[in-house]
Amino acid sequence: MACESFSEKLDAYVDGELPAAQEKELATHLRGCAPCAADALERVQMKQSVADAGKYYEPSAEFRKKIEGSVRTRSKHGSFWGWQVVALPAALVLIISLSMGFLVSREKAKRDRVYSELADLHVATLASATPVDVVSTDRHTVKPWFEGKLPFTFNLPELAGSDFSLVGGRVTYLQQTPGAQLIYRIRKHEISVFIVQDRGADAASWASDPLSLLSFTFETWSKNGLRYFVVGDTSAADIDALSRLLRDAG
């Protein structure tokens, strides 16, 4: 019954269009309801698929020239040289600052999409009846399991002497690229570690400090061509401690 009312709001939720109170309520529900979490994840994936597939048609070079020509020629009519001299530098400053703001906000929107996809994957995995495909606390079992399943390899840390334990791992898809998801546990909290191939251009746009979003803490870094994401609902200190272990191992 409750799920029915939530499921109608899921599209607005993945679009970031729900009022804050409803968004919070729905996020709380998702953390405890596997079917709705899976549903939300599917919608996020579908939204991302449409975003990727929809940027498809490109104008021809001739047509671009034609439109640019028509807009630019006309711009010269009626514009006054003296005015341009004064206004052009000001306009340039304006354009540069506007486009910077635009780029920054696009990047932020993209980042937020990745973070919400990560949160959804984390929740959906924990809610699943079979959260991991390779169940093992032994890094020497888990690491080779991924070989041949992913186009890269990585090292996992020795956990003896720390509060963390390894639960297992599975292959996942983030932003439609394959990656590894590892589940670690600390004091009954589960933490997901995602490892994907890094797309270099994105490097600058990720914050290096732990970040709290959607009631989860995230930490991310890039090393040896791989991008790591650590996601969990435990404290930032725990997330940071696990990140440190992984960084030293990788």
Add this chain to the structure above:
Amino acid sequence: MPDARFEELSLPLFDQLYNFAHWLTQDRSEAEDLVQETYAKALRGFAGFQAGTNFRAWIFRILRNTFLTSRTGLKFAGQEDVEVDSIASVDPSPEATLIGKADRKVVREALQELPVSFREILLLCDVEDMAYDEIAQVLAIPIGTVMSRVHRARKALRSKLIEGVKGGSHGV
């Protein structure tokens, strides 16, 4: 004076406008006509554009209205939102995992098959990344309608994707 501003505002949107026009018309030369007419109309009407309001929504609205009154657009005028309530509601079936694996071609074909009203709203929402209030301005509909139409459009797309992914795997 307003012309220089028009150039600055409109040219950066050229690729997006063209992509949207091609998705609506499904034809290169019609898309070019549509974009060209949009620029001409927008330039003529630019004096009426209120500075500080949303230029992108304004010019997308002109393009979309121009499309609706074009020959291809008129064909779709009678095509209302299809009834999708009959489509089984979302359940975490094995099919759900197929959706994440649908490749771009399958997604593109599914989008092409959607009714224009669904196709355009998903393009504005997911490809152009417009907020619901911006979409409401482009389509001249209330925000509540945007919300319910996005919901129905995704439901329709989902069933097309499942068909597409299943069909594709049988075909190979």
